[in-house]
Amino acid sequence: MALRNAYLAMCRAFPGGAEAMAAAIGMPSAAALNNRMYEVKGQRVHVDTALAMQAASRTTLFAEAIARESGGTFVALPHIDEEIDNDELLKKFSQIVEQSGRLARVHTDAIEDGHLDEVEEAALRKVAATIHQRVEELLAVTVRVYGKKSEDGDGR
Structure with missing residues (x-):
């Protein structure tokens, strides 16, 4: 059920909805896409189709649903374009400490x-x-700043 919800949400996130999504990923019609999403007569959305839907919708909904189904959490890694230094690392550490304090407060309140x-x-x-x-x-960020440099000067 979580996967179907992800498919439907990706269609909603795509401009033009399911009809436009179907065309964008090479399906003949929205009905063909719906048949797969709702598993009509044993049809299913294949992984490559789901990944194409995710890319087209510019979301991470499929990855998030798979992570949840697997008992995990999807974590999107940052896309790093700008120069990064120790200040950025310090900022990331501060965010972790801040969130850890928040977790302690929420936990204490929850089990009170x-x-x-x-x-x-x-x-x-x-x-x-x-x-x-x-x-x-x-x-x-740490790998980007301190990781082994490749031939072209990028991090790993």
Whole structure:
């Protein structure tokens, strides 16, 4: 069900909706795309089609759905165009510390009554996902600044 929701959301995110998405990814019609999304008569959206939909919609919805289905969290890595230095690394560390403090506050509030409800769990997961993303960003920036340089001068 999560995958279908991702497919539908990618169509909504694409200008022109499902009809335009179908044309953009080479499907003959929106009906053909819908048949795959709703698995009519055993049809399915193939991974390469889902990736094409994701690229066309300029989202990460398919990757996020796959991560959730796999019991994980999708973390988008930053696209780094500008020069990066130690100040940027310090900023990333500060964001991690700040979010860790936020997690501690949310956690304390959530378990104060000895019970964790769905809203409290969602709040904890949201802060945790932010921390995961910040750690991955820190690593990406660190590799960019200090990683082994390739022949063309770029990081790894």
